[in-house]
Amino acid sequence: MATDLSWRPKAGDIPQQPGVYRFRDATSRVLYVGKARNLRQRLSNYFAPLATLHDRTRKMVQTAASVEWTVVANDFEALQLEYTWIKEFDPPFNVQYKDDKSYPYLAITLGDAVPRVFVTRNKGIPKARYFGPYSRAWAIRDTVDVLLKAFPMRSCSDATYKRAAQTGRPCLLGDIGKCAAPCVGRVTPEQHKSIAVDFASFMGGNDTGFVASITKKMRDAAAVQDYESAARYRDQVQAMETALEKNVVVLDDGVDADLFGIAHDELAAAVQQFIVRGGRIRGVRGWVVDKELDLELPELVESVLQNAYDEEVPPRDVFVPALPEDTPELEKWLGERRGPGHRVELRVAKRGDKAALAQTVATNAVNALILYKSKRSADFVARSQALSDIQEALGMAEAPLRMECFDVSHLSGTNIVASMVVFEDGLPRKDQYRRFSIPESADDTESIYQVLTRRLAYLTPSAQDESDDPALDGRRRKFAYPPQLLIVDGGQPQVAAAQRALEEMGVSGIQLCGIAKRLEEIWLPDSDFPVILPRNSDALFLIQRIRDEAHRFAISYQRQKRRGDIQSVLGEIPGLGPSRVKELLKHFGSVARLKAADEAAVAEVRGIGPSLASTIVERLRG
Known part of the structure; x- marks a missing residue:
């Protein structure tokens, strides 16, 4: 991979004043519009060695053929010009908005x-x-x-x-x-x-x-x-x-405000807006954001507000989940949307009725994101396209009609468990999910190796012959059905561990890949560089969904084991460290006797007072 860009401007040519910049491709199409308080400092981040860039940023600058900038007088003018250019050019690498319905x-x-x-x-x-x-x-x-x-x-x-x-x-x-x-x-x-x-x-x-x-x-x-x-x-x-x-009364009669809730992941964000006038909810809006570049919550808030008040007049108070970096400039811009001499204040609700309502808005946003993903997953055409795109991206001979994904979960190296989830035709097969308990492991890569070795044992030639035996139960025969694609949660180290398990078990004909959560990149065995799927593609959405399902299934099993582990339960009690837990078990001799003991008996243990004893008994019996 090249480490630099041939069209990169000289650092000395880039001004240090506030301004707005545009990346263009070879056909002069605008790819991305951004603003900066210091153009030279901001643009230098894009021209770092390519290997050090975020994958989506790297994709954008490699697609671009030039960058141009316009210097403005202050940050507020930069905000205005950025907003104007985004509306004019609709750049593909800026946040893309989708109203989830046409509202009455x-x-x-x-x-x-x-x-x-x-x-x-x-x-x-x-x-x-x-x-x-x-x-x-x-x-x-x-x-x-x-x-x-x-x-x-x-x-x-x-x-x-x-x-x-x-x-x-x-x-x-x-x-x-x-x-x-x-x-x-x-x-x-x-x-x-x-x-x-x-x-x-x-x-x-x-x-x-x-x-x-x-x-x-x-x-x-x-x-x-x-x-x-x-x-x-x-x-x-x-x-x-x-x-x-x-119209339910939610705030005082004189309150006019808009409250925003945002739920987001690496690929998309769902926005909910509650419109409160005269203390009553007068309207509700929701839309979906496709995130081409990775944006943190404050950056999302700024983009969301610009979209929300493109044609609407903002109220005096706007409550958001996080304040953006350019809050004063954004408040000034919103004030001008209201009219000359008007002000708009951006706030984060922290207590009282407003905080309670903000939590309701946030909950609605979370549910909207879940619903958006569910609808997208239920689309047969989208699923078919996703499987086809995965086949092409990973160089597979056929579409992965059956995919299995593995994830490992533990708590500080204890209660190590793993999960296996199965997707067929792009949909989960929960009856074929499996859980693994790992007695001992050095790290996550060793855990992946152990789990894959146990799962692949059912796919060896001898196991395949045994699976045809009608005397075997249905669960074992299903477990022996081979996937076309095997996914592990992690990057190169986890993929290498899974590849070692495949080779040692002598299993072939299965495509292996890993998905690294931070950058959502796909790693193949013996590959120096990841496969980058488009951020808004159905292929990446499907792989992300199966990875998230494996993570959820592993976490739920790990928590279940923790609840049954007396040391984990005791370790979660404030003031009860490892030494006191050891002393308790030594004093009573068995878990059963400890659970049956009353507060007075527990308080007799060295280092355990009456207050802590009461907490221990309450936790164990609860």
Whole structure:
């Protein structure tokens, strides 16, 4: 591998001021856009020896043919220019966004002479005011239906409105009091627009103010015995309170804020946004991010906020899981999105109701990422393409219809276990998962060697002959079925250990590879360089999923063994070190006697006081 790039600019030619840079390929297509407080310092990171670069960064600079930069006055201008260029060029190595659905909004066309309220997924209506997005269209339609009793404005289509105006007869909504019927002149366009403005104000968070105002009018009307007006006001209050009950109160009445939750792994991230207005959740949004380059959480937050407020106006407070490095510049940029003289504050919720709600948003993000992966795994076309791509990338003669993955788990060298998970046709075969207990091992490579030796024993010629014996149980016959691809969790050392097991057991015809978690790179036996699969490819997604499943299965078994290991249980008790654990076992002579002992008996052991004895008994019996 070459250690340098022929097109690398001289370090002295790169300015040290803030600026924005663009990597281009041989066809002048923009590959990546980034910003820097010091261009020379930032770009020097890309031009380090290729072998030392992150694999995705190395792929990007090897694809590029040139880099150019633009110097700006300050960090804020760099942020603005970066945002503009990302929107203009849509670079493939920048974060790619995918909205997981088209969300419904509530729109009020305040720019029309006779405004209309309706639910739509189109946000391009001029001078319309939007509320949402909402996760369910039917839910917001129900809310609108209730609120029309309190704010009887037009909700019919333009064709229906014109027909009613021509015939002089209102539609059913006008007859039942859910429309003020401006089409037939019951109210003037100005009066109707005032109703629409009140509706928009109510949806914008001024809900409790309207309830208090209408309630006062109702009482005043009743006081002067205007019972007809009082009844009308009563119905309006009931309609507003019914609508408010549909939106859960989560924060104080005066709080307008957006809360973001982000769950991410090496390949993708799921974002959830809760929109809180007037202390109530008014909308929920979610989308998926494909990560081509490896981004930490603060960098993701910055990119997510730029995407979220591309066309939306941010509130005064925005809560995020982590503050990005350029927080002041980002707050200034968001403030300008609100309007001249406005401010936006980025915060991390640490305690109280806001922290509890932030945890809920984060939980939703985790669930959304799991759902995204599940949907992607369930796609037959994607699975078929993934198997085909794995075959091509690893140079296999046929697609790996059966894959087995092995992972090792331990706790500081104790309770060493391993797992074997099986995927057939890209889907897990949980009935064929296996667990291994390893009595003793020097390190992870030795553990891999031991486990593979035990598993491959079923694939030796003699074992294959025995597996045809109908007297053998079904579990053993399934275990003897050979995979086309054998995967180990780890890099070159783990692959070498697995290769040694294959050679010593005399098993051939099985492709071996390892996946190194930090860089998500695929290692083959006797290879100096890894196989790099595209970050958003279904092939890497499938290999990552089988590796994660093996890790989960190994961890669950290791925890199960720890619970059954008295020394591990005692070792987890604060204040109880190895010496005291040894003294306890020596004093009682057996685990059974220790578990049966009461607090007084445990407290008699040297070094164990009454408080610690109480904790030990509680833990052992719990």
